Amino acid sequence: MKSGFGEGAYFITRSVYRDQFREKLGFDPFPGTLNIEVGDPEIVERIREGAPVIQGGGGFGDVLYVKALLNGVVEGVILFPLKTHHRQGCLEFVAPVNLRKTLKLRDGDTVSLDIDTSEIQE
Numbered sequence: 294m295k296s297g298f299g300e301g302a303y304f305i306t307r308s309v310y311r312d313q314f315r316e317k318l319g320f321d322p323f324p325g326t327l328n329i330e331v332g333d334p335e336i337v338e339r340i341r342e343g344a345p346v347i348q349g350g351g352g353f354g355d356v357l358y359v360k361a362l363l364n365g366v367v368e369g370v371i372l373f374p375l376k377t378h379h380r381q382g383c384l385e386f387v388a389p390v391n392l393r394k395t396l397k398l399r400d401g402d403t404v405s406l407d408i409d410t411s412e413i414q415e
Contacts, residue, residue, distance in 0.1 A: 302324035302325040304353070304374070305322050305323075305324050305325065305326070305387060306324050307353060309348075309349060309350045309351055309353050310347060310349075310353070310356065313347045313348065314347070314387075317345070317347060317358070318358070318360070318370055320388075320389040321389060322369075322370075322387040322388065322389060323387065323388060323389060323390055323391050323392070325387075325391075326372065326385040326386060326387050327363075327385070327386040327387070327388075327392045327393070327398070327404075328383055328384070328385055328386075329383065329384040329385075329386055329404060329406070330382060330383055331382045331383070331384055332382065333382070334381035334382040336382075337373075337381055337382060337383075337384060338381075340359055340371065340373075340384075340408060341357050341359065341373040342413070343413040343414040344357035344358060344359045344373060344412075344413055345357065345358060345412050345413075345414075346358075349375075349376075353376075354374060354375040354376035355375050356372050356373065356374045356375065357372070357373035357375070358370045358371065358372050358373065359371045359373075359408055359409065359410075359412070359413065360408075360409040360411075360412065361386065361406045361407060361408045361409060362406070362407040362409075363386060363388065363392065363396070363404060363405070363406060364396055364404055364405055365405065365407065366396075367388050367390065367392060367395065367396065368388065369386055369387055369388030369389070369392075370386070370387055370388075371384050371385065371386050371406070371408070372385045372386070372387055373385075384406075386406070
């Protein structure tokens, strides 16, 4: 896990995304993303293949998403923005709570994700 660019909060709070988060994900994300470094970038590609989409608009790009459980306790979503500055081996996770405070996380901590594949199309 590592700190990001600080852009997640901006994008998550845009109405083009926020309204769809509420509708499709069932929650209002805390403004910001938790960046999770994955050792193998191919894992990221396998996770995002067939993922449902949140439509962008007005110059904002589409975002794929997959529901997941962080550290066995916090339900949220892995976001895959089609426009991103992150390298391929980085996952962006959002939840309705401040994850760093709720789970007492710091840069460099290891986290686990249980991925819900029920909405992924094969």
